[in-house]
Amino acid sequence: MQKQSEAVFCTLRRCKKPLRSVFALLSGFIKMHEMGIAMQVAEIATASIPEDMQDARVERVNIKVGKLAAVVPESLRFCFEVVIKDTRLDGAELRIEEIPVVARCRECDTEWTVTGPVFRCEKCDSGSIEVLSGQELDIESIEITED
Numbered sequence: 001m002q003k004q005s006e007a008v009f010c011t012l013r014r015c016k017k018p019l020r021s022v023f024a025l026l027s028g029f030i031k032m033h034e035m036g037i038a039m040q041v042a043e044i045a046t047a048s049i050p051e052d053m054q055d056a057r058v059e060r061v062n063i064k065v066g067k068l069a070a071v072v073p074e075s076l077r078f079c080f081e082v083v084i085k086d087t088r089l090d091g092a093e094l095r096i097e098e099i100p101v102v103a104r105c106r107e108c109d110t111e112w113t114v115t116g117p118v119f120r121c122e123k124c125d126s127g128s129i130e131v132l133s134g135q136e137l138d139i140e141s142i143e144i145t146e147d
């Protein structure tokens with residue numbers, strides 16, 4: 001039995017290409033994860049251009065990405081470039097600030113930077129920990145120049 005392909009189209013205003021073909025182009029060397037994030041970042045950045053600056057050029061989009069978001073900065077930058085092509089954001093640079101994972105132990109209050117896959121307090125070995133940072137996926141700011 002043949003599977004029917006989903007009719008999903010690129011949501012970018014001028015694009016409207018079936019997403020499938022866009023992803024097919026990239027499959028093999030880019031993960032969907034970064035592509036989805038790149039699309040979201042582009043969408044939010046576009047929406048945050050002030051009404052009275054619609055002719056301005058977006059120079060840079062600054063984002064904060066926690067290490068727990070498991071984003072490969074290079075892939076994300078590449079995806080972003082693909083996503084913004086021929087849109088209002090075309091040519092904008094994506095600047096990624098990586099935020100380390102900081103955890104706090106609920107038992108002994110120790111705070112430390114998590115660098116490995118082990119989520120246990122390094123002091124008392126408790127598994128009851130709270131993640132203080134590292135889950136961010138925030139758009140800090142967009143930099144705009146008016147010609």
Ligand SMILES: [Zn+2]
Nearest residue numbers: 105108121124
């Ligand atoms: Zn502890």
